[in-house]
Amino acid sequence: MLALLALALGAAVLAGCSHVPAALDPRVTHVPDASVQDAATCPTPDDGSGTPSADAALPRAGRVPDGFVAVAVVECPVNVTVSDADGLWSAVERVRYTGDLTALLAALAEPDDRPPANLACAAIAELVPPLWLVAADGHAVLVHWPVDACGMTKGGVRAALKNLTVASRTTTKVALITPAEPGVVGGATPSRSAA
Incomplete structure (x- = not known):
């Protein structure tokens, strides 16, 4: 038995590109209400990278x-940066959506899928933007x-967001990541991750 266990552990290490998602602990039966x-509020990056630290x-x-x-709805995109004449900045972006929220609420009500036994998943990190519902x-x-x-987000929430109207978008610079090279003038150009 010990030999079989050692063999299985060795195979898991060699696989490297697969994992069983720790976030989906079978002991967790449901997600509590928010x-x-x-x-x-949208988290502010505090390390100059554009990525919030542990969603402080x-x-x-x-x-x-x-x-x-x-x-x-308010979404807080992650890994947002802004370029201007001074260089590349980390930034906080806030996107407000309005419209019929029926499809979004239905997507948010979907249960999490539970992993079957012996499931192997690609070791891919997903940056999930904080998403708020806002009352009147x-x-x-x-x-x-x-x-x-x-442990990857289902597509229903993103699909529903695409059908809403972007009522406002604000981007605020936080910290200078990379100063501009002398003689190079850049315009303010926000960029963000695809998450």
Whole structure:
């Protein structure tokens, strides 16, 4: 038995490109409801990389609580940078969506897929942007993106967001990552990850 176990562990190490998602602990049976916050906030990168550090100051994402009526959505794209005459900056971006939220709410209500036994998943890191539902009075809940058996977000939420209207988009510079080279003048050009 020990020999078989050692062989299995060795095969897992050699595979390297596969993993069983730790985030999908079989002991976790459900995602709790999100707690209502005073407002939607986007995390600020504090290391100059454009990536928030451990989602500092954000509450735990959860399901939409019963009785919470959303009228808008706020997404916080990750890995946002801005280029200007001074160089490349890390930045915080805030995108507000409005429109019919029916499809989005249905997608958010999808259950997480549980991994079957012996599932091997590609070792791919996914950067998931914080997503808030906002009520008419400004209160907000940070919502959980439903995931598949490998811990990757399902496509329903992104598809629903594409059908909403972008009501506003604000980008705020945070820290200079790379100064501009002398003699090179750049325009303000925001960029972000595809997540």
